[in-house]
Amino acid sequence: MAQDLLENPLVLLDEVSAGLKAGTMVPYIGPGISALEPQRVPMAPGALADFFASKTTLPKRAQGNPWAAAQYIESYRFRDTVTLWMQEAFSASVPVSPFHAWLAGLPLPLIVDTWYAGEMRAALAGRDDWAEVQGITRAGIGEDRWFRFYDAAGNPVDAGEAAAARTLLYTPHGGIAPDANFLISDADYVEVLTEIDIQTPIAEEVRRRRTGMGFVFMGCHFHDQLLRTYARQIMKRSSDRHYAVVDLATLTRNERRFLDEQSIHVIDMPLGDALERLMA
Template identity: 45%
Template sequence: MEDAARLRAALAEVAAGRLVPYLGPAVSALGAGGGPASPEALCALIEAQVRPPKRAAGNLWAVAQYVESRRFRATLEKIVRQAFAAPAGPNPVFDWLARLRPPMVVDVWYDGGLIAAYRAAGGSADWGWVQGVSRNGEWDEIWFRSYDATSALRPGGADPAWPSLIYKPHGLAAEGTSFLMSDSDYVEVLTEIDIQSPIPDAVQARRGGRGFLFLGCRFDDQMLRTFARQITKRSGGGHVAVIEGPLTRMEGLFLEELGITRLDLPLSAVVAQLAEAAA
């Protein structure tokens, strides 16, 4: 089967609720104007406002840690929230998922584009999201928070009855919410993630028996590989990733480790197939 046919089959599996979409920053970039659309772009934006030492330059997590340590957490939060403050344009992948409302969508970037698309799609409000939170300034052992479609905090966690759940493991860069970005944000998470404490129960339940479709993701960073590995842990397998062009050695090993079928296609091929299906 050619990659285009495999992609068509994978999108059908998402529609049937058997594959969980796992969205990276390149998917957010499809809705132009909503903020930086890669870790490198976000890092450059932060560095334009706070100059880091050479040893940290170019590494988002290290630059965020430098800002947090030297200019306080509030400065980092202000820069990042301003970076994502502008609304994005229409996004064909977000809009498709908002209409489809699959059982779960994993969105690993910091923008709120997918949440906005869900709201814009109208219909019932029986959905919500759960997100990772920074423990900076927190006294309780908290790893994540849940919100309903109105952005109201749900202290009891995500509602198991929601037909669709958005999971943002790195958080959301918006007022009133939290996000993980600095090295210190991740240190405790990475200590506990192998025993799944930072992975919400709702996510663990919904991944069971399902595989993942990775769109707009690269795995050339150890942090990103670690999160993907733990989020997909004990899932149903049969994963697919749309990644165009050469892979790094570590990416290749990671895809092999998780049994991910790689489709060497651009993200535009996904957009084209969605448009064709809607015609």
Template identity: 50%
Template sequence: MNTILTSDRLLVVRNGDAEKWLELLKEALIADGVIPYLGPGLLRLQSTEPPVPHTPEAVSAALNTRTPAPSRIRSNMWSVAQFIEQRRHRRTLETWMAEIFGVPVAPTALHDWLATLPLSLIVDGWYDGTMRAAFAKTGRTDVVEIQGVARANSVGDIWTKSYDLSGRNVEPAPVARTVLYTPHGSVRPAANFLVSDSDYVEVLTEIDIQTPIPEVVKQRRRDRGFLFIGCRFDDQMLRIFARQIIKRSSGPHFAVLDAENLTKNERRFLAASSITVIDLPMDEAAALLAPSGIEAESGAGPNSGGRRACL
């Protein structure tokens, strides 16, 4: 069967049905009818060993080479970061994170293609800044990035900071053609990182009522669904953020994932969130969406208003 509803109420599409759905999603992306939610797994499209960490566990390992954390927390990125913040100071943690993610990562064909589209919103769930780099290559001036920031470095009720593609700090612009939302922060342009347990404590106390999520993100998600690609949901923190970011959006939602390797918690989260699993290898899915060298269709350039596609 190409489409199945599993015993735990998870909808999975495979083979020919998966390819058909990706064709529809491609049309929806071109028409600004769906929001891409990008994860660190996309880094592996360029190399099996990306130049920067592509999992929380890999970040933990990189931090542990700088100062070993206790064995009971050594594989937990958030706890290791908290240990460093407490023992070596917040500034040391930020410096090391900037070093770990300092190597520029070349955008993939998918990043480059997405950067040409008149998308209202893109969510990038990792620290590497690759989607930002893809936008910069286009020369576009109608993109604003909104980054989550640690409140340890902020005065007052500040959850985010906004930048244009030159790196200039700007006011959040509701008139921007595309908003790039990086809820966990990013290495560029200012090395903002939500990474330690304490960074997330205040966010998580407010995120259920949506306070840390920018108003422009809430507005632009309202009549759209999300397409997750390069994402895993095998950690509670990642599930909480994904759940709250798609909250009050209209759907439908999709995720490109290997259905056979999902954890029980991932399956529960996906089913509860009504996220349809497109069961294809990520490289195949990315190639179907944006084959190497593809350009946006006529009328879908950065200054176009686009045409809403229905899923």
């Protein structure tokens, strides 16, 4: 880890707080935020893989890997089974955390939520000036598109209506609400990753709103190449100053390399403590 990125975490958090409150920073949030409290749904990729393993016997190569597990299920039990089991996995609602609620009260042009449970959508439910762009699988839909737009009520809208929203929620991997759209199998991601370098799977409005913005990663892990690739592509053409709340002692070598390569300033402290300070 580059020494110049290991700065005082409290100073960095104050920079993040100022950027979020000014609407000049994009929160890139993962399931680790809600996982600070016990939940009834899987709140990490490994936990989702374990859920699949509870439904069927997985080959060794798919154990612990939700994307490979979903691909195995899709190959032998068809896509409808994958969707049904994903709906079952996320059937219990996850309570809106104080931090999600705090984010919903800020003037943020763009929020990226990388998990399926829908807490950020629920946190925004008290407002009517936001929209969502959600990644979708193209398996069996007969449509040549990578995402769908929804208004605050969960109704499908077009890109122009979504662009008029004050806040755009971007859920690149899909979500349980409003229509149970899930990118989950290896095949889903092969399609996306084939074109993500030229950005077509990322909505133009997301690309516009990220321009010049800083990103702050919270509750996310980047131990898998797929997760790192998504983050790199979503960050393109943004600011050159980004932040991540992490526990350095638990990072894999690839995670450390990713943070280094992307010049992400490390806030090395417990996630719960960091969120409390941001909300203070």
